[in-house]
Amino acid sequence: MTPVAAALSYLTEHRDQHLSALYELLSIPSVSMDPAHRADMVRAAEWLATCLRHIGMHHTEIVADHGLPLVYSEWLGAEQAPTLLIYGHYDVQPADPVAEWHTPPFTPSLVGENLYARGASDDKGQVMAVIFALASWLQTSGRLPVNVKLIIEGEEEVSSTLLHRFVADQAERLRCDAVLLVDSMMLSPQQPLILYGTRGNCYLEVTVRGPKTDLHSGTFGGVVDNPFNVLVRLLAALQDGDTRRVRVPGFYEKVCIVDDEERAFINRLPVSDAVLQALTGVPALAGEEGFTPLERASIRPTFDIHGISGGFTGPGKKTVIPAQARAKLSMRLVPHQDPVEIGELVRNFLQQQAPSTVQVSVEVLSASWPVLVDYRHPTVQVASTAFAKAFGRPAAFSIGGGTLPIAATFQKHLQAPLVITGFGLPDDNLHAPNEKIFLPCLFGGSAMIIHYLAELADAYVLR
Amino acid sequence: MTPVAAALSYLTEHRDQHLSALYELLSIPSVSMDPAHRADMVRAAEWLATCLRHIGMHHTEIVADHGLPLVYSEWLGAEQAPTLLIYGHYDVQPADPVAEWHTPPFTPSLVGENLYARGASDDKGQVMAVIFALASWLQTSGRLPVNVKLIIEGEEEVSSTLLHRFVADQAERLRCDAVLLVDSMMLSPQQPLILYGTRGNCYLEVTVRGPKTDLHSGTFGGVVDNPFNVLVRLLAALQDGDTRRVRVPGFYEKVCIVDDEERAFINRLPVSDAVLQALTGVPALAGEEGFTPLERASIRPTFDIHGISGGFTGPGKKTVIPAQARAKLSMRLVPHQDPVEIGELVRNFLQQQAPSTVQVSVEVLSASWPVLVDYRHPTVQVASTAFAKAFGRPAAFSIGGGTLPIAATFQKHLQAPLVITGFGLPDDNLHAPNEKIFLPCLFGGSAMIIHYLAELADAYVLR
Incomplete structure (x- = not known):
């Protein structure tokens, strides 16, 4: 069995154990914008740090420094291999209006393959998908194929003040060959997506x-x-x-005036108007005259x-x-x-x-500044390859409609290519009642990360 | 001492006792639009009924009939004298935003001559001014100069559903020579006001x-x-x-197109733009083009x-x-x-x-329908005389900007002239935080009612 196959097999065998861990994290109401939840923020950060030490990361610390706690963790044992910085966040939006939830927002509830809870998709579920992948490598090979620096912040929903400062101050320590931001979504359970920009x-x-x-x-x-x-x-x-x-x-x-070629590229995304209308339930789509819905959600x-x-x-x-x-x-x-x-x-x-x-x-x-990334960079392209291996289809590329305020800061201080992707879905009800994550996407995401670490090591050798 | 002088003297001598009674009523949070206050509505109605029995009204009852309780009270011992129906309400608006009150809304607080509490002006204070006047007559002369039918409803702020039905169903029992609605205001502590219409x-x-x-x-x-x-x-x-x-x-x-003569009459009201601006604290007054602020607040x-x-x-x-x-x-x-x-x-x-x-x-x-009254009717004019005796100045006449939905119903079913007046002031903060009543207006109002009952009896004899 190859090391990748071993890690994938570990991932599958420990599914129940992984889910239990995710349930624990989702049960902590780490609402960063509500001062009443300060103790929950500390509890969530400590839970993550304990988890990361447990799976075998070399060094894990909690950085507070006048902000809500940020979890930083390293595994730097891969000599001659590239270094990947991975980013996610454990803070969540408030649950209001609470009355509109069908299940309690901080009691994870599995309905079929959908796991409902505030933060299930944005971003605790995705953070745990990364941790499951790291655990699967470390528990089977005793090592990772590349060096990993992991940042899980607690202020994404409230401007990332601490992290902006942390990245600026610790740019040397955070030096890396690529930054993987895991706080986004797929187009469908079959179609992964990599963003080469965000609004x-x-x-x-x-x-x-x-x-x-x-x-x-x-x-x-x-x-x-x-x-x-x-x-x-x-x-x-x-x-x-x-x-x-x-x-x-x-x-x-x-x-930025987008040329016809790129507009055609954006409109090739397999998301029809009918799909958008069904997702949102509106009587009719609407937006700026002269642009398609996909354009209006990305380049306008x-x-x-x-x-x-x-x-x-x-x-x-x-x-x-x-x-x-x-x-x-x-x-x-x-x-x-x-x-x-x-x-x-x-x-x-x-x-x-x-x-x-x-x-x-x-x-x-x-x-917050918009971000543009060069999607032809190899570290970005092998992410698509990893998706193809995990989900059977390479990633589509687009510009994200949402905002990742920290992306501009990473780009400015670390000068490394960004890979902005994620394992959520468009109907995950982000920032809304009944947020959920689709478990095949979550565990597929773990498999993608397992592949990506190996692909990235190979790409680095090949260069 | 004339009977009127005796009643006025009783009013003055029992000021503290009257104030205590008002404090008790204001302490009951009878918010009609909030179902959480249903018990308080019953409590307030019972308190009023007890009070009216105590001062010597002949018959007092609480009418519920699928609505919030209405207090009806009669004194019909004045043979050959006219009958006056007096109207007020004991329900109040919600106190929100509660944080903006300087004193607790349901703890009456006297600051100088201003008494602060939700309902102080709208309309509990005014209702009690009427009751103090009736008490002063009954306790000194053992009788009233005219027959009195008193309605104090609990649904003024929530559409008066019960009262509209009560008036329609009991029109015969409520038959009267004039209706006095006490739920309005004076222009200033020196200038009484009678409304000959409401929006x-x-x-x-x-x-x-x-x-x-x-x-x-x-x-x-x-x-x-x-x-x-x-x-x-x-x-x-x-x-x-x-x-x-x-x-x-x-x-x-x-x-209704108001002619130049009536517009001039409305603009003669002693309320300048500067006064309106100081009252409201706005940077500048504003409203419909082509009309003065006084016109915009009454006939537009x-x-x-x-x-x-x-x-x-x-x-x-x-x-x-x-x-x-x-x-x-x-x-x-x-x-x-x-x-x-x-x-x-x-x-x-x-x-x-x-x-x-x-x-x-x-x-x-x-x-709710607007209302127009013939202000030349004697029962209306003697109200102005009563004001002159109580406050030293006859009433000004105007059309009220606010709405008294029940006025149209009284007019329709009782076919009696309406006298719409009151003892509040423009800066009483109706429907807003820090509602208050100015005590000289309240007790002057009681004196006006004492005079009005006598004047009305005289006017009836003279006819």
Whole structure:
């Protein structure tokens, strides 16, 4: 039996044991944006560190340094072999609205081959797929084919502040030949996907302040501007209702023009409009005029409102003119839009539109750069080969619609090619109720990693 | 000492005792729209019934009949004298946002001459002002100058369902010569106000449904219409941002054209723009083009958004495309707009504007008619005289911006002139945090009622 075959066989034989471990991790509500879950963050990090020591990693430490704990682990025993940095995160989004979950979000529940839990797909399940692969190599060969540096952070959902600093400060220690980011998805259980770029994001909060206190709309309706009435006009002004284009001057100025060849390449992805419509359940797809849904989800920027607060939203009726109304919104950005500049453009636009009857403030909550990767690099291409061996089909390539804020930092400080991929699925309900992971993808993902470590060692020798 | 002087003197001497009674009533959180407070509603009604029996009303009963309890009380011992029906309500709005109260909403707190509590002004304080007046007459003269039928309902903030039925069913029993509605305000502590009309209201809930579940805006941004993006466009379309006019075709068709003489009369009210701006604290007043603030608050219809729900509004960032977004909104209506017809017009307009990429539903939560009263009727004019005796100045007359849904029902079934007045103030923070009543207005209101009962008896004899 080859070492790869031995590792794969170990993976299969220990499936139940691996699942039990994943259940334990998913049961810890490591919600990074909620201060009430600080102790759970520490518990999850310690659980991971214990696990990594147990499977035979050489050195594992928890880095805190004024942030939520980050788990760093190394196995550097492969002389003359390349070094792979692997990235994932153990923090999760809040579970709200909790009432819409069919099973408790922090009690892993297996229904058929789908495992339901907050973090099942984003990203605990994928992190554990990596650990299962490392364990399978270490427990069968006593070694890994390449050197591995593993980072599992706890702040992915809250801006990765600690990790950005850690990468910048420890660039020498983190030096590597490739970075594998495992926090993405496949197109289907049969079709793996590697992203050669991801969109950036500019997240804003807009506040409209009117009267000094909430007012009765009978007494003061018609006398003062209602902050909600103003807010909806401002938000509506941001996007053309017909073309769905953002109306902010300069917004599209730096957008990378993708040539017809690459557009055709993107549209070859085996994801039809009918599939997208069935996945989302909308009456009809919609988006920027002149582009296909696949293009609009990858090479074009977007504008989405995420929530609006103020006034009264309880049961029944309350006739209030609120003292203030506030909206959370964000724009997905593409190369080479500058997220900080976009924030300024939007702020200026909104403040120019604002009437003098209210005060409008615009706060940039985060600004993340888009990323572009050279998908022809061998370390990227052998990842596709590893997928072919694990799933029977090489990876498709695309640009990711979501944002991996840390990818730009890895690229900047480590100057190594990035492989952005993952083992989730488009219907995994990320950031939504009833998040799940499909177990054949999870264990196929472990097999892909097992192959990838071997392929990467070979590619390095061949060079 | 005249009977009136005796009653006034009793009122003054028992001020502390009266205040204690009011504190007790304000301490009961009788929030009619919250099912969690059902027991408090019963408690408040029983407290009032006990109080009315104690002061010497002939007959007092609690009417429940599938609704929240209504208190009905009679004193009918004045032969050959007219009968006055007095109306108030003991239910209150919810206290949210509770965090913005400086004192606990259901712990009455006296700061100088202002008494803070939910319901202090709307309407428990005013109801107790009436009861103090009745008590002062009954305890000093052993009788009232006119017959009194008193209705204190518990559903004013939730559509008065029971009372509408009660008035329709018991019209004969409720027969009277005038109806005094005590649920309004003065212009200032020195300037009483009688309303000769009130605006109606059409309260709607608009729901935009898009994807079958919340989606990640990275994966699906640009692929589907975000229900919030659509909702803000629909809401913005309802009102012209420049003229502040409602854009729904037919909306203004039945609006009563007020002649220049009456407009001049309305604008003579001693409420300057500077006063309105100071009261509300807005950077600048705003409203429908072509009308003064006083006109816009009385003889012109309005459009206000009260709350928008869906998506994520907690601390931090969440990049969600919500499955649905919902808005609560209402339009204040003026004679002779039909609230049911207006609801239909708005529904049709919104559904015509809605793109086929989402489902839009519009629910009418309530529809209340505007009211017009003949302010020259003697029962109305002697109310102004009673104000002059109690406050040193006769009442100003205006049309109320708020809605008293029950007024139209009284007018329809009892065919008696309405006197719509009250002892609150414009800065009482109705329906908002830190609601209060100014005690000189409250006790002046009791004095006004003491005078009014005598004046009404005289007016009846003179006729």
